[in-house]
Amino acid sequence: MSIILSTIGLMEGFERDLLSALNKSNGDFSISSLMKREDLNALADSLKKDYPSLTAAGFYKSEVFLVGKNKESKGAIILAGDLQKNIIPLIQNLSSFKLRKGQAIVGEDLARELRLKKGETFRALIPEGKGNGFVIKNFEISELFKTNLYEKDSRVVLVDIKEFFPTEEVAFNYSVFNFNFPFDDFSTQKDRIKILNDQLYSMDENLYALPYWDEYSTLIEAVEIEKISILVILQVIVIVSVFNLLSFLIFFREKKIKELFTLHALGFSPDKISRIWYFVSFSLWGGSIIVSIILTNIFGQLLSYISQNLMPKNIYHLGKINLYISIENYFVVYLISCCWILLMTYFLSRKFRGDSLLRGLRQQYV
Amino acid sequence: MNEKIIINNVSKKFGSFHALKDLDLEINEQDKVAIYGQSGSGKSTLLYLLGGLDKPSSGNIYCFGQNISTYSDHDLAHYRNNFVGFIFQFHFLLGTLSGIENIMLPAQINGSKNIKDVKSYVMEHAERLGVHDILNKLPSEMSGGQQQRINILRAISLRPKLLLCDEPTGNLDSENSKIVIDLLDSIADDTGATLLVVTHDQSVATRFSRRVEILDGGVGNQSMNSL
Numbered sequence: 203m204s205i206i207l208s209t210i211g212l213m214e215g216f217e218r219d220l221l222s223a224l225n226k227s228n229g230d231f232s233i234s235s236l237m238k239r240e241d242l243n244a245l246a247d248s249l250k251k252d253y254p255s256l257t258a259a260g261f262y263k264s265e266v267f268l269v270g271k272n273k274e275s276k277g278a279i280i281l282a283g284d285l286q287k288n289i290i291p292l293i294q295n296l297s298s299f300k301l302r303k304g305q306a307i308v309g310e311d312l313a314r315e316l317r318l319k320k321g322e323t324f325r326a327l328i329p330e331g332k333g334n335g336f337v338i339k340n341f342e343i344s345e346l347f348k349t350n351l352y353e354k355d356s357r358v359v360l361v362d363i364k365e366f367f368p369t370e371e372v373a374f375n376y377s378v379f380n381f382n383f384p385f386d387d388f389s390t391q392k393d394r395i396k397i398l399n400d401q402l403y404s405m406d407e408n409l410y411a412l413p414y415w416d417e418y419s420t421l422i423e424a425v426e427i428e429k430i431s432i433l434v435i436l437q438v439i440v441i442v443s444v445f446n447l448l449s450f451l452i453f454f455r456e457k458k459i460k461e462l463f464t465l466h467a468l469g470f471s472p473d474k475i476s477r478i479w480y481f482v483s484f485s486l487w488g489g490s491i492i493v494s495i496i497l498t499n500i501f502g503q504l505l506s507y508i509s510q511n512l513m514p515k516n517i518y519h520l521g522k523i524n525l526y527i528s529i530e531n532y533f534v535v536y537l538i539s540c541c542w543i544l545l546m547t548y549f550l551s552r553k554f555r556g557d558s559l560l561r562g563l564r565q566q567y568v
Numbered sequence: 569m570n571e572k573i574i575i576n577n578v579s580k581k582f583g584s585f586h587a588l589k590d591l592d593l594e595i596n597e598q599d600k601v602a603i604y605g606q607s608g609s610g611k612s613t614l615l616y617l618l619g620g621l622d623k624p625s626s627g628n629i630y631c632f633g634q635n636i637s638t639y640s641d642h643d644l645a646h647y648r649n650n651f652v653g654f655i656f657q658f659h660f661l662l663g664t665l666s667g668i669e670n671i672m673l674p675a676q677i678n679g680s681k682n683i684k685d686v687k688s689y690v691m692e693h694a695e696r697l698g699v700h701d702i703l704n705k706l707p708s709e710m711s712g713g714q715q716q717r718i719n720i721l722r723a724i725s726l727r728p729k730l731l732l733c734d735e736p737t738g739n740l741d742s743e744n745s746k747i748v749i750d751l752l753d754s755i756a757d758d759t760g761a762t763l764l765v766v767t768h769d770q771s772v773a774t775r776f777s778r779r780v781e782i783l784d785g786g787v788g789n790q791s792m793n794s795l
Contacts, residue, residue, distance in 0.1 A: 460662070471641070
C-alpha cells in the first residue's frame with residue numbers, strides 16, 4: 203500500500219507542484235499580442251464583466267544576454283512591467299515589492315549561475331531590434347525570487363517598464379491575467395480557458411489566451427499518460443501483495459487450525475470462527491494502514507530532501523517535489539486492499555466451514 | 569421434554585462406504601450404555617453423530633426431543649456446547665493452554681454460564697480425580713492418564729446431559745481402565761447424565777448395564793445386566 207500511495211503521491215505531487223508553480227509564475231493566462239496600456243485596460247475592463255475579480259498586468263518581454271561576476275554569462279528573458287506599482291501576478295510573494303530605476307529582480311538560480319548576490323550588479327545586453335545591435339544596461343539586484351520552477355528561476359529578470367519606455371506611451375507584448383479564483387481542478391481550468399478563448403475570438407480574432415501550463419503542456423500530458431501506465435504496472439505489486447497476504451493467512455490458518463477445530467468441537471460456532479478470521483484480517487489491514495502511512499510519510503520526507511538537494515532541476519523543472527496524496531487516493535487504495543482482504547478471508551472462512559470437523563480433528567491430533 | 573435418545577433408520581456414508589446402515593436404537597435417560605464392536609464396524613461414527621460432530625447421510629436422530637440431524641452447523645455447535653460432554657480418545661487438549669484453561673474452554677465458549685460456578689465444580693471433581701495439583705501444567709508436562717482426566721473434566725465441566733466417550737480406555741492398561749470406567753460411572757451417577765461409551769474391549773463393555781453391539785453398520789447383539 204505504501205509503494206502504491208507513494209507512487210501515486212509522487213506523480214500527483216509532481217503534476218500539482220508543476221501546475222501550481224506555473225500558475226504562480228505565469229498568472230492564469232497570457233496574451234502575446236502587442237497592446238498599448240489603454241488597450242490592455244479596455245480588454246481587462248471588458249473581461250471583468252464576466253470575471254469581476256480579474257487582474258491584468260502588461261509586460262514588455264525580450265530576450266537578453268546577461269553578464270555577471272567573473273564574466274559568467276547566460277541568455278535570459280527580461281520582463282519589464284509596472285513594477286513600481288505592482289508585479290502581480292508574476293511572482294506572488296513579491297506582490298508588495300517596489301522597484302526603483304536601475305534595479306532588477308532576478309531568479310535565485312539565475313543569480314547563482316551568474317555568481318551574483320542581492321545588491322550586486324550585472325550587465326544586460328538587450329537587442330534593439332531590426333538589426334540595430336545591442337543596448338547595454340547595468341542593473342542592481344534588489345531582490346531574488348523563487349517560483350520553484352527551474353525555467354523561471356534560472357531565466358527570468360524583472361525590471362521596471364520605464365527602463366524601456368520612459369514615457370507613459372508603452373507597448374506591451376506580453377500581458378498576464380489572473381482570474382483570482384481558488385486553484386481548482388485542472389479540467390475545470392481547461393474548460394474555463396476554452397470558454398475564454400471563444401469570448402476573446404468574438405471580441406478580436408487576433409486575441410488568443412495561452413493558459414499558464416501551455417509551455418509545459420506536453421510534459422503535463424506525458425505525466426498524465428505516465429500516471430495511467432504506472433498504475434497498470436503497480437498492479438504487479440498488488441498481485442505480489444495479494445499472494446503475500448494469502449500466504450500469511452494460510453500460514454496463520456495452518457498454525458491455528460488445531461485450536462480452531464478443537465474450539466469448534468467444543469461448541470464454538472462457525473460464525474464465531476469466521477469472526478476470528480475477519481478480526482485477524484482486519485487487524486492485519488489496520489496494521490498495514492498504519493505502517494503504510496508511516497512509510498509513505500518517511501518517503502515524502504526523503505523525496506522532499508532529495509528533490510531539493512540532489513535532483514537535477516534542469517531535468518525535472520521543479521526545484522522541489524512534494525508528495526501529494528489526496529483523501530480520495532487514500533480511500534481508493536485502502537478500499538481496494540480491504541476488498542482483497544475481505545475476499546481472501548471469505549474464501550478461507552468458507553474453506554473452514556467446508557472442512558469436516560471430524561477429519562480436521564483427526565488430521566490435527568492423530 | 570422427551571429425554572430419550574432415538575436413532576431412527578440412520579445411515580452414514582463416506583463416499584461409497586456405508587459406515588452405518590439403517591440403524592435404529594433407543595437409549596433411555598440416564599442409561600449407561602457400552603457400544604462395542606470390531607474396528608470399522610461404525611461404533612465411533614454413531615458416537616460422533618450423537619455428539620453432533622457429524623451429520624447422518626439419512627435418517628433422524630432425536631436427542632432431548634430435538635431432531636439434531638436437521639440442525640445447521642451453528643445449531644450443532646450450540647448443541648455440542650450445551651448438551652454434550654465428549655471424552656475423546658486422543659484427548660484433543662490444546663498444547664498451548666494449561667490444564668485448567670483447557671477444562672474451562674467450553675464455559676468460555678458458552679458465555680452464559682457463571683465461570684466461578686463452573687470452576688468450583690471443576691475443582692471439586694479435579695480433587696476427586698487426583699489432578700487438582702497439575703491443573704496449571706501444560707498437557708506436554710502431563711502423563712497420558714493425567715491428560716485423560718483433564719479431558720474428562722473438560723467434558724463434564726458444563727454438566728452435560730449426554731456424556732459420550734470414545735475408547736476412553738484405549739491407551740490404558742487394565743488397572744487404569746477399571747479406574748477410568750468407575751470414574752465415568754460415578755460421574756454419570758452424580759450428574760444424572762446419559763453415558764455412552766464406545767469400546768472395542770469386551771471386558772470393558774461387560775462393566776455396563778446395557779451393551780449394544782454394532783455390526784457392519786447396524787445393531788447386532790444387545791444385552792442388559794444389572795451390575
